[in-house]
Amino acid sequence: RENMPTWTGCQQQPGKGCNHQGPQQNHKLQHADGPEAQALPMPIPDPHIQYTKVSCTQHCSSITKWHESSSGRRIPVYNPATGKLLCEVEEADSEDVDKAVRSARAAFQMGSPWRSMDASDRGQLLNRLAGLVERDRLLLATLEALDSGKVFLMAYFVDLMATIKTLRYYGGWADKIHGKTIPVDGDYFTYTRHEPIGVCGQIIPWNFPVMMFAWKIAPALCCGNTVVIKPAEQTPLSALHMAALIKEAGFPPGVVNVVPGYGQTAGCAISHHMDVDKVAFTGSTAVGKLIQKAAGDSNLKRVTLELGGKNPNIVFADCDLEYAVEQAHSGLFFNQGQCCLAGSRVFVEEPIYEEFVRRSVEKARSKVLGNPLLPGVDQGPQIDQKQFDKIMELIESGKKEGATLECGGSAWGQQGLFIQPTVFSNVTDDMRIAKEEIFGPVQQIMCFHSTREVIQRANATHYGLAAGVFTNDIDKALTVSSALQAGMVWVNCYNAMSSQCPFGGFKMSGNGRELSEYALQEYTEIKAVTIKMSQKNS
């Protein structure tokens, strides 16, 4: 069974730097968030897809409404495991974005219910939303698996757990965002207020649709902003269901507006909009640049970006080999390799290189591909034809440039966008597969000889999102983790994430941080208020 990130909040296992438990073990520990079920959860067969429209408040209206798109166009939504059409969803374009921004702006007016609400009540609304997601967890996990092709049990135990925990975590922050009083020189009294920025545009990707939705809206709402959020055109369904839950939880109209649409139209309209105060984007580095440019071309809106990565995972010869192989495997293959965090450059120290490659190939070969809704399946399809073609093209380049194809390398199955788990050895740093983000089930294993060398090679990239290091030597662990240019460094673990821990990239992997207390900075403006005093005393 494939390992997963430690999102489930399970206890760490004694003697290991990280937990590495399959869904069943995670499920036992799930008592933290609901009554323990007797068996593994099963997806809902043929779920009725209820929400397919644009969710926003009509200007001057007090009710949250579902809207048809202004253009009348619709987005076809496919199941990538079968290629069959699931449903059609209203396609928002710039006119619809305008409408959503107006409604978000109205909800942000001084004196509005949202602006005059107690911070603790904002927190309680987020808590309620977490409760509703927990209630609808099966349905949301099913929609997620159908729409994105991810393995249902992963969606249930990783994506949905992370969603619930993130909402609760920020529910707790709402009334703990403290300003300061500051001992300025002179007869003055100075204090700071941490105020919401205003209308936040949020553009999220298709690899973790509902989890990214929560990562974006939770800190934004916790700080008191209003939101116009565009889910990816490939995976709009869970976001639209979340919109219904947001309404049910009791958020005032206009606070959250969900506009399914394409990047070039709806996404572009958000990032260029003159009345959007901030834009947060998760996706490719290429599009990240466009977002930053759009902010510069329009109103200098604040920009936070979570972009791509080509993350080094460094394995020293003194590590626990079996464990490192397994972590490196899940570090790459988790979610069909469609992770910005994927450990896609595995640097292995020379004495254990051959053995490491042998065991990694064994592991990749044992992976079970198939219908992501079925139990026992480890890997579903890639998200769409475009991604599929891109991955296949990069695999070809690997072969052509001289890497050794150890296993996989081609499509799998009669239908759907499946790719065999693929391992390349003898990869050199100048090959395309060692430099470009593949975003698929393709593992590159390189050989290194010294600590100094591997640090230099690991950092020789435009990216700087995440990195891993496996060693039992405390000096090596601390030296390498401090030298790596990456927003997250995992020591003897990989993909260990939690709401409390910041997430974001150095260099071209992004700007700003999501999750944790740090994310609050990205959604607040600091106002310093200075009052003249007749006489100051300490």
Next chain:
Amino acid sequence: MHRFVFSRALPRLSRLSVSHYSVAAIPAPSTQPEVHYNKLFINNQWHNAASGKTFPTINPATGEVICQVAEADETDVDKAVKAARNAFRLGSPWRRMDASHRGLLLSRLADAIERDAAYLAELETLDNGKPYAVSYTVDLPNVVKCLRYYAGWADKWEGKTIPIDGDYLCYTRHEPVGVCGQIIPWNFPLLMQAWKLGPALATGNTVVMKVAEQTPLTALYVASLIKEVGFPEGVVNILPGLGPSAGAAIAKHMDVDKVAFTGSTEVGHLIQQASGSSNLKKVTLELGGKSPNIVLSDANMEDAVEQSHFALFFNQGQCCCAGSRTYVQADIYDEFVERSVERAKRRVVGNPFDLKTEQGPQVDQEQFNKILGYISSGKREGAKLMCGGGVAADRGYFIQPTVFGDVQDNMTIAREEIFGPVMQILKFKTLEEVVTRANDTKYGLAAAVFTKDIDKANYVSNGLRAGTVWINCYDVFGAQAPFGGYKASGNGRELGEYGLDNYTEVKTVTIKVPQKNS
């Protein structure tokens, strides 16, 4: 105390209400709520006292016995401390639990209390005598909010990494202190329990709590909810008992790591001494006050009168932060006194289960006698009794709302904490004078100033030696804002992020590294 439901619920009805509470929706109370729990709560189980002893808890509105309650003494405290210590051992479920899960348990406790709010409010009123309308709209919602607030902190109480000199990596861990003894008073039984449990549990401590002998019932019901929501056994232990036996046993216990006490300054001294003569356990204290409430002549008169009335008379005057020295500027003094007397005369005293009642009985015979003694001393020492001054009913511990004018700073009623419905109004001329007089006390818990002038507001609030200063308001509390005293009003702060400090040991971990880089 806890002004905000009263002062804000009404204007807020038009605002979006996330809370379940509003003044409009107080359910009709049962005046005889059933008592389900009257034993000691140790290790998630109910125990008789080792001695077999019990004590009666009294309904102060009638003087009748409600029921007998198990009386903990030193042996029971030992047993509870052992349970708490065991729950705190390395590798225990409580120590291994994710911080976010500790938060979730607290959040579930808040939900369970919210579910049973009406019943708990009835029980609180029965045992303590406070008006049901207040228990239901002030005490209970603030209990729920306090627990939710600290639930949120559990996984946000962050240590630091620190750039020390040399080739080292240095970080701090915020670890729980260990077994915490907590001794709480009878004036806000449920709320004081929440103030104590919230930060202690959010930070991962275990607790041995002694509840006041006058008001043990609601705390024991909450104990049953603590078990229901899934706190591991031994994490919270609740002992009804008397101060000199159970309270003293906690304060001098060699295996209690910290003691938190809310109550009189007199007992606060004993607690600190007990720590000094035993294991130097950490001590936090929330003690008495004689809080000045300063009304300047430019204040909104009507509002200042109403707020000052509330500041003193709320909760039958049984508040450590009661505004019990009302300083009024000379040019408005007479009118202020006249209006305050009018307001006190209108105060509705009576059956606490009646929703119109503003003031119930004092908590017990001892307090009742003490307050009447202070009223006599005021008359004797020459203060002018403007209204009240006597007993208000032929049974129960009711006292008339009482106002003294022409009070001088050296009178007993201007120096000592009365803890009853007795208001002292004093006259002052200048700001410098009133700040000096206001600070001339051993206490330093709370203070207030009423004025429209921003410079005067800043000058006075800066100059007052008090842990809390309210400007143009009184008794405004929020779980988010710290509360505690200067001088003999206490040590440490409760509520807010500051409240976490008292329940945390900071551990500095320093690791040698081959080569440091920024």
